[in-house]
Amino acid sequence: MTPRTDAPTAREMCTFLADYAARLLGSGATCIRLEKNVRRIGAAFGMQVEVAVFPRHIHLSVVAQGGGELYTSIAAISDCSLSFAVNAALSRLSWDVADGTVGFAEAVRRFSAIAGMRGEDRLLVLLLASVANAAFCRLFGGDAVAMAVVFGATLAGFALRQFMAARHADFRLTVIACSFVSSVLAGADGLFGLGATPEIAVGTSVLYLVPGIPFINSFSDMLDRHYICAFGRFTDALVITGCLSIGLCAGMMLMNVGMF
Amino acid sequence: MDFFQDALFSAIAAIGFAAISNPPRRAYLYCAVIAAAGHSTRFLLMEGTGLRLHIVVATALASLLIGVLAVLISPRSRVPAETYLYPSLLPMIPGIYAYRAFGGLVMCLYHGGEASFGHYFYLFAHNGLTCFFILLSMAVGATVPVFMMKKISFTAMRRHE
Known part of the structure; x- marks a missing residue:
């Protein structure tokens, strides 16, 4: 896959995905969904993503295309309430990024909006x-x-x-x-x-x-x-x-x- | 009559318990339908037809149906299949078995005599084992379809032109 013009650095991608993964797991997603979503987002920018999921933390590594730059980070899983609305919205975001309808900056902006979504009355x-x-x-x-x-x-x-x-x-x-x-x-x-x-x-x-x-x-x-x-x-x-x-x-x- | 009552109350229970895990609004109706289908299937397998299956086997088959329906409906409703599993399975939770198993265990502590201890230990083990195997068949039965139909399960959120 050719890198997109709005491609972030491995560090920016890793920081974003760590937040994304922590929120997705906190909202009640399974590991298989988490892995597929973060890999999908990484692949859209030609990056390879590996995750290790621990009970309270997520370990993420992002390798930029060609293996030139590698960035790794560990994030604490959000201690938020379960929300399948957030789970669905974050999964949809990963597809929008993969299909090229949403760029990296827009994805970061949308993520903040989804993470701040209000629950049911x-x-x-x-x-x-x-x-x-x-x-x-x-x-x-x-x-x-x-x-x-x-x-x-x-x-x-x-x-x-x-x-x-x-x-x-x-x-x-x-x-x-x-x-x-x-x-x-x-x-x-x-x-x-x-x-x-x-x-x-x-x-x-x-x-x-x-x-x-x-x-x-x-x-x-x-x-x-x-x-x-x-x-x-x-x-x-x-x-x-x-x-x-x-x-x-x-x-x-x-x-x-x-x-x- | 029993059959329709069973379906109706499991649909009501599913909507209420779905609300706790905050799904998108469009998921509620499907939750109710899947739960009613699952619970009434178990009812039919156990009592409504001549099959008279054991509760563990009937639960496993009903959970499998719930899993398959959840995966098939997820692309239509654009909601992850997992959203539907918990509220639909919950009406089949062996609450009464768990409660009796726990009661048996507590009574064991209060009764040291061999005969009465044996009786309560039997109640603990019988209810506890039934409860455990029902839970196992529920979880495995409902989760397996998500893995068997990965392509549908994990592309359900994609927007189609």
């Missing part, structure tokens, strides 16, 4: 998540009372999660607190003898905290033989599941809800 997410967890309760065989209780328990727990996230609280602590609050509130079903399926209400009240994306991504990374990253994500998911269990267990003990 908080109230709407809160409401949708609560309705979803109530629907979940029904799928697991809960009655109408259990669904109503789970809706309330999720509403309170998820609102707490948003409150703590806005204050940058430790996510593990957030999960313990939210699962505790949700399970205590869901325990009301059994405590006051409201419905016929109180154990389903307690069991489903914390499911909105299940770290599904790290679990799925870890399997995807494993299939792609990115074992270190896969293991890192899996451990993260296990730790979150453990925190969820601690909160749930404490809530059940407080409400004196038996398991069997």
Whole structure:
């Protein structure tokens, strides 16, 4: 491929790709997508890119065409919230660069705009998540009372999660607190003898905290033989599941809800 | 009736859980459709037809369908296939098995007697193993199509003239 007239230096490319990769992984992308995207952007300018993904860092090397200039950098993975809107927009940007419709300077500008994208309305997410967890309760065989209780328990727990996230609280602590609050509130079903399926209400009240994306991504990374990253994500998911269990267990003990 | 209820509630659950991971707005409808198709397929394989498949096998097949649909829909909706996997799989999460396994484990600690310990350990192991294999079949079943159809999966974001 012939270098484009707007071609950056290996250093500029490496600095840009490090930011790009850190944001893409932070938004919930898998390793295979990350590798394909950064290589695609590099190849558009005749550069070869290699990445190594660690649980908290990305190691990037960019070799300019002809092997004359090599630049390497390590970036910390963004500790941002999951966003498939950002993932989709960053992936599209990589294709626009590859197809030549976007130059390097424009790509850097667009990246800043995408990285600053606002998430979905908080109230709407809160409401949708609560309705979803109530629907979940029904799928697991809960009655109408259990669904109503789970809706309330999720509403309170998820609102707490948003409150703590806005204050940058430790996510593990957030999960313990939210699962505790949700399970205590869901325990009301059994405590006051409201419905016929109180154990389903307690069991489903914390499911909105299940770290599904790290679990799925870890399997995807494993299939792609990115074992270190896969293991890192899996451990993260296990730790979150453990925190969820601690909160749930404490809530059940407080409400004196038996398991069997 | 059960079949339609199952599909409806899994679609509602998928939309809500999709919202947590902030997808582009155009993805919501597809999330609902894929989740409903996946969950009701599992329902049919287990209860609705004469097959009466084991929950692990039924989950693996339903997850495979979810994965294939997600990859095929991703170029049409210009959203990465992964966006659809988590919300569509979530209604199949073995929450109750996990909950019972955890309960069994805690009860083991409270019951030292051989007979009652054995009973609770059985509950822990039985529910825990079922939960583990359901999770495994979900994750592998849904991820394999992304790798089998790499060309579609990773060109879905490209703009077409």
